[in-house]
Amino acid sequence: MVRSMPQAPVIFDRALQRVRRQRAAAQGGTNFLLDHTARELGERLDSVLRRFELAVDLGTPGNQVRRALANGRKVGAVIAANPLADGSDTTLKVAADEEALPFREASLDLVVSALALHAVNDLPGTLIQIRRALKPDGLFMAALFGGETLTELRQAFAEAEAEIEGGISPRVFPFPDLRDLGALLQRAEFALPVTDVERLTVRYASVFALMQDLRCMGATNVLVERRRIPSRRNTLARMAEIYARRFADADGRLRATFEIIWLSGWAPHESQQKPLAPGSAKLRLADALSTKEIPAGEKAGR
Numbered sequence: 368m369v370r371s372m373p374q375a376p377v378i379f380d381r382a383l384q385r386v387r388r389q390r391a392a393a394q395g396g397t398n399f400l401l402d403h404t405a406r407e408l409g410e411r412l413d414s415v416l417r418r419f420e421l422a423v424d425l426g427t428p429g430n431q432v433r434r435a436l437a438n439g440r441k442v443g444a445v446i447a448a449n450p451l452a453d454g455s456d457t458t459l460k461v462a463a464d465e466e467a468l469p470f471r472e473a474s475l476d477l478v479v480s481a482l483a484l485h486a487v488n489d490l491p492g493t494l495i496q497i498r499r500a501l502k503p504d505g506l507f508m509a510a511l512f513g514g515e516t517l518t519e520l521r522q523a524f525a526e527a528e529a530e531i532e533g534g535i536s537p538r539v540f541p542f543p544d545l546r547d548l549g550a551l552l553q554r555a556e557f558a559l560p561v562t563d564v565e566r567l568t569v570r571y572a573s574v575f576a577l578m579q580d581l582r583c584m585g586a587t588n589v590l591v592e593r594r595r596i597p598s599r600r601n602t603l604a605r606m607a608e609i610y611a612r613r614f615a616d617a618d619g620r621l622r623a624t625f626e627i628i629w630l631s632g633w634a635p636h637e638s639q640q641k642p643l644a645p646g647s648a649k650l651r652l653a654d655a656l657s658t659k660e661i662p663a664g665e666k667a668g669r
Contacts, residue, residue, distance in 0.1 A: 375489035384589040388428050391585035398584045404481045404510045409435030419477035426465040426483030470500040478507045485511040494555035504636035513626035514544040519614040527606035536594040557632025565627045570620040574610045
């Protein structure tokens with residue numbers, strides 16, 4: 368009997384997300400976080416001592432990453448794989464969802480993604496598809512929002528809703544954390560997986576200026592379990608008071624945290640460095656550190 372694989376829970380309304388990103392792009396809003404991430408991705412890729420002939424920019428909501436790749440000398444052809452693929456630039460485009468990649472196995476040298484993969488419903492499945500689409504020794508590099516992103520806004524809304532409405536509603540994405548993402552890279556069988564985190568603090572004149580920036584980035588609430596009616600005015604006003612009281616600097620400007628988690632991993636290849644087998648070391652750690660080894664169970668003398 369063939370058993371079907373369990374489906375990933377549906378957390379995000381991805382159709383609504385596409386609509387909101389399309390609206391934000393049409394309005395010409397700026398996305399300073401994507402600009403920053405694209406520059407950082409380009410710099411990280413410059414440190415890799417090889418060239419990638421065929422690359423895919425997966426799901427990035429803009430062309431900033433493709434511009435960064437074009438400015439360097441490490442990448443040949445770039446394909447933009449995005450549900451909103453359009454004719455806004457000359458890059459080869461494929462209308463594709465991040466959860467259903469159309470690329471054949473072992474066909475790509477590089478896959479990059481910026482500020483997109485935190486909003487897929489089946490991130491483990493997406494990572495497995497990316498690894499399979501890479502040629503042996505192909506590279507995956509991505510940046511996505513982490514768990515501390517917008518923590519101030521989450522706390523202020525939760526306190527205001529609990530106080531005024533007697534309960535809270537989901538408003539901010541359940542962003543993944545660093546440890547979980549490292550485990551997912553290993554689960555997808557990437558070789559040499561690396562994760563690190565970058566925290567940015569952006570300051571605003573008001574919480575409503577922050578919310579306007581989120582709308583311009585197409586990064587508003589698309590949770591399936593979101594409240595479907597507009598927020599009450601008194602709840603919004605109380606949220607703004609709480610935010611200003613708890614997260615204002617001395618000059619009155621408000622802090623907003625954006626945590627960006629960086630991922631990288633390689634499709635396995637026989638040329639890659641392998642960890643040593645247990646028990647194969649030729650030098651004792653105590654000798655290397657020029658110290659005395661204390662057997663397990665004994666306490667060091669004072």
